[in-house]
Amino acid sequence: MTLHVFDQALALTAQPGGDFVGTPSPAYWNMVGPYGGITAATMVNAILLHPQRLGDPLALTINYASAVGAGPVRVVARPVRTNRSTQHWVLELWQAGSDGTEDMVTTGTAMTSVRRATWSLDELPMPAVPPPEAVEQVHMFAQVEWVQRYEMRPVAGAIPTVWDGGGSNSLTQLWVRDAEPRPLDFLSLASMSDTFYPRIWLRRALPVPVGTVTLTIYFHADSAQLAATGTGFLLAQAQAQGFRNGFYDQTAQLWNEEGRLLVTTHQLAYYKE
């Protein structure tokens, strides 16, 4: 059996000191480096593989401090505080530059938790949208590898076809899943949390230079809800709240087809002009 392309991309090898080594996959390449979502998923994978882990991913913050290149990366996931049912992690991604010196290219923190059943409620309902079967798949950015790894069916806010500066809002809603079917887990949830093209391209209908600088993911889903989602679509929704002096935010949600809120996520991106 061949490993799914996503699992190939996330492959990590444990090192004697507790760190992991991996290599960013060309299959999830963005413009000039790995897709931010695959880097986030790699960090989650280092946590999942750690022998001292307590519970499942609950919260993750990743800061893209510097461009990641094509060479091997060293992933550090260090549990710094273990409570009765929660655990706090410090995350680092290191990569050697051309002179062989390692630089810290990504920083982060995470929490894992043992979930206990409680009163629960989704306050933000899934928007009323047509089912994925009723929405046409789009193929965009043919030169951008990671985009080809996902099946995307935009309901609203698809990529502009005319770049005329005439955008009116930054709301995107799309059905998304792995192009090659793969049952949903915390790794693919992390990756799909970054699945939106830049909000400023939509709002301005202008493809200005842009890049995510920090990403936070809250995992509301537990393992049972992941299993129930399986290889089905997620409805992914994203919108910016403010664009100011070179940075804008994005607030986003992912629901499964039955309307269960699986993730709420936020990021800040820089832009030029």
Next chain:
Amino acid sequence: MTLHVFDQALALTAQPGGDFVGTPSPAYWNMVGPYGGITAATMVNAILLHPQRLGDPLALTINYASAVGAGPVRVVARPVRTNRSTQHWVLELWQAGSDGTEDMVTTGTAMTSVRRATWSLDELPMPAVPPPEAVEQVHMFAQVEWVQRYEMRPVAGAIPTVWDGGGSNSLTQLWVRDAEPRPLDFLSLASMSDTFYPRIWLRRALPVPVGTVTLTIYFHADSAQLAATGTGFLLAQAQAQGFRNGFYDQTAQLWNEEGRLLVTTHQLAYYKE
């Protein structure tokens, strides 16, 4: 001239190795430890005081790993990556336990940035609400010190007066400012980002045990907008998106009186039952 109570609470003393030492202030005490917002502001202060800082606060994530007690804390703010106009920070708060051993009680990361003027736009408008003068001030939680440090005028979603399990949503909107006037800066913006009482208390009209576990703040404001805000009120709005198995999220915004978006902020809190 007497230092403002907020600045007294944030006082830090530089240590030879680059760390800072401070003492959580009783004036900002919550139920069983310092108010989360004052801890966030303390972390920001360590960055602002650091001799190698580049630019102003842009993004902050704080993880409340363990209860903080009344004794001194050691604050570590370490610049781990400095780019041309942005800088990435790793943050730690340490406190000695009863046996004298130091524990890491708070983790975090931050970004600072030199802002440059660009095309800018607030996509999320300030809600239409009555001006602060037209809204009555509430006095609540008389035993909780930090609450007394703020003047709060709720427009919607005030603290329930009947705890009957009959809540219908978790939206709160309130005008807020320092009770003792103090011009707004990044420190007070960080603190006011955590100014909301727990969303689950409003949604359920039940005062279940609760505590913030992680908080992320995006600072959209620049120094000029802070100066323009001065000692005026902020409109603070918060709502949960999902409550699930012991954790709920909160997404929030702060605008100044002229309607400028200053902060977008998110947090995850645990709850019991």
